[in-house]
């Protein structure tokens with residue numbers, strides 16, 4: 001059915017909030033928080049879209065999804081078509097619908113947002129992907145172009161590589177993904193918790209790629225098990241894409257950080273997600289959180305995921321401690337709301353000075369100092385400045401450090417590759433080619449910790465560049 | 479398929495495995511380790527590679543079954559495959575011509591230090607090995623050690639085999655006898671390595687220890703394996719596992735390695751209970 005509501009009336013429909021598990025219930029389980037739109041809610045929300053000709057929302061999307069078009073198909077009731085519009089630009093809609101910071105991207109540009117609330121584009125994307133998952137899985141793969149005879153190796157299996165693999169295989173190249181861990185998906189499986197992104201969704205996407213003919217090899221660390229040179233010289237790969245991510249956790253560097261009870265968010269999340277400590281009967285040990293007071297340092301998605309994981313493990317009180325103010329919090333907006341509903345407490349403008357020993361080497365508390373915001377730094381963010389004499393103490397049982405990651409160190413010694421001082425890989429801005437011929441890179445390994453969609457976008461751009469590079473290889477030199 | 483080619487019990491709860499892993503066998507350098515998961519449901523267990531057979535494509539591991547995952551490994555049979563095997567990981571040992579090198583191994587630490595000792599021997603060093611075990615039944619690898627050493631001191635705590643005494647005392651004896659020691663390599667329980675470091679510090683002997691913290695991923699992503707070396711945080715899995723013994727903060731590492739002890743014991747206990755219940759059901 002077409003949308004024949006006049007624009008005025010469309011603007012009067014209030015934004016629909018996706019149904020979610022009750023906050024008090026969901027902190028007792030690891031099931032997904034959001035329950036998804038019903039068909040009725042989805043259609044009503046889709047009716048709000050004004051179908052702007054210039055589609056500012058699309059401009060705000062890093063991969064320029066044709067947003068008004070897919071929303072229109074929802075209104076029309078052709079979900080498969082809606083999904084296909086999404087899939088043209090975004091290979092992982094079920095994932096992006098869940099984890100993209102829409103308030104910074106598409107939804108920030110929505111015309112409705114100027115006066116009221118923007119269309120819930122993320123929720124509609126999630127709905128479209130979920131509602132068509134079974135149908136899409138049952139569709140025949142379709143014809144791939146004839147094999148080009150070229151082989152490409154992808155290092156890492158995060159969103160950058162998954163997106164790159166999806167495009168390269170559809171261009172007729174043979175694609176192998178090498179992953180160091182025992183599961184595929186990068187941060188999507190070891191970092192982002194089940195309650196935000198169920199692992200079956202990542203598995204689904206990996207299986208789509210498998211069906212297309214992408215080979216997945218786990219337990220291979222490039223740089224150790226096989227080197228880049230061996231891949232290219234001995235194993236006959238014509239090109240390589242590095243999507244190795246930024247996984248090396250930073251620590252605060254304050255006294256007492258070696259006390260027991262303090263660990264990185266990556267360790268907590270890896271134990272809980274990758275090693276499945278959230279399931280009863282899993283063998284990976286986890287500190288007991290039951291009735292404990294926990295502080296998480298940092299305010300990005302990783303910090304919020306850690307805080308909410310701690311709650312679900314039984315913590316009595318969970319504090320987020322951040323040295324800037326609420327406005328600077330880099331986390332997704334929805335996660336902040338959800339965390340507040342769940343009872344996570346936020347202490348802004350405070351930074352740790354030192355962790356306190358209980359006398360037996362275990363954490364007992366932290367000494368904090370109040371901060372105020374000073375002048376904006378180069379990145380435009382106002383940097384925190386300590387307030388003298390404002391020290392105070394907080395009693396703690398456990399602390400999680402979630403202040404960011406730098407790039408994975410295993411490839412740093414690779415001859416021919418150049419890294420920046422921050423440890424990210426040097427690539428040509430448009431070519432995404434590294435300093436080594438035939439080796440391309442994208443995602444967090446190039447940008448430092450960023451977003452799923454930007455990693456995916458980089459993977460797709462790299463696929464184009466790799467394709468061009470491979471075609472040029474076919475031309476006689478001269 | 480990482481198939482177990484051979485499995486031998488060499489002491490109570492200590493097993494020698496040869497596992498098919500051709501890429502790792504080809505790349506292995508002394509001092510490196512692997513991470514394996516015996517079963518799909520197991521933890522990731524770091525284990526040192528004792529040696530590799532490039533032609534056969536196998537690596538040799540010596541494993542002491544001390545907890546759930548190492549026991550799961552010990553229960554696998556020849557012909558079975560481990561679910562996951564990743565490596566080689568860590569930085570290779572520093573090899574050079576140092577002169578006389580004393581290699582001290584306590585328990586399975588003897589296996590951990592084996593490859594380093596062998597490679598240092600091949601590099602022209604004079605190798606004295608002190609290998610300590612609780613009692614005769616725990617003595618391991620004697621033949622292998624004899625082959626790669628110029629002098630081998632097999633010791634047991636109770637004197638039931640070889641020389642009586644702790645490896646630390648035997649090292650002191652060597653100094654007392656006036657042995658010119660140019661380098662010491664130690665692997666074993668942390669308290670042992672700490673004592674060794676204290677002894678060699680007095681003598682000013684450069685000393686390398688192979689650290690064995692609790693690990694999760696083994697590729698630098700969790701920071702669980704961190705240690706303080708020279709006051710700085712290092713990640714043992716990617717920056718080590720070998721470090722200058724005189725710079726390592728052993729106390730914080732020992733606390734960290736014990737941090738999960740109670741929880742692990744509870745888990746094992748629960749698992750044993752489950753197994754008993756299963757058995758009762760079957761009976």
Ligand SMILES: Cc1cc2nc3c(=O)[nH]c(=O)nc-3n(C[C@H](O)[C@H](O)[C@H](O)COP(=O)(O)OP(=O)(O)OC[C@H]3O[C@@H](n4cnc5c(N)ncnc54)[C@H](O)[C@@H]3O)c2cc1C
Pocket residue numbers: 098099100101155156157158159160161178179180181185186187188191192193220221222223243244245246247269301302303305332408410411442443444445449450451452453455
């Ligand atoms: C806890 C957490 C929550 C997040 N939440 C969000 C969110 O809500 N929304 C959002 O947009 N972004 C979020 N992010 C950021 C986002 O996940 C990343 O930006 C994105 O995953 C980067 O993708 P990538 O493909 O570059 O790398 P990754 O996802 O990091 O994947 C890299 C993979 O490469 C493997 N690898 C590394 N080195 C090697 C090697 N030498 N050989 C073989 N394999 C190797 C790694 O094991 C890993 O699996 C979050 C990040 C974290 C940690």
Ligand SMILES: Cc1cc2nc3c(=O)[nH]c(=O)nc-3n(C[C@H](O)[C@H](O)[C@H](O)COP(=O)(O)OP(=O)(O)OC[C@H]3O[C@@H](n4cnc5c(N)ncnc54)[C@H](O)[C@@H]3O)c2cc1C
Pocket residue numbers: 511521522523524525526527540541542543544545546547548549586589590689690691692693719735736737738739740742
């Ligand atoms: C680089 C490295 C190389 C290693 N090489 C070998 C080897 O060649 N052979 C071998 O038998 N073992 C080796 N280890 C130790 C081995 O990894 C652990 O014994 C194993 O992970 C225990 O797993 P589990 O599940 O069986 O025991 P768990 O149930 O995890 O632990 C049982 C008990 O041991 C403690 N524990 C766990 N891990 C360690 C550890 N690393 N050090 C001290 N205590 C620990 C736990 O706190 C618990 O009390 C190595 C460790 C490292 C980091």
Ligand code: SF4
Pocket residue numbers: 048049050051052055056057058067068071109110111112118119121
């Ligand atoms: S900006 Fe908002 S209203 Fe306009 S097309 Fe995009 S989603 Fe629809």
Ligand code: FES
Pocket residue numbers: 692693694695696697698699700701702703704713714715716
């Ligand atoms: S084991 Fe995770 S960083 Fe070393």
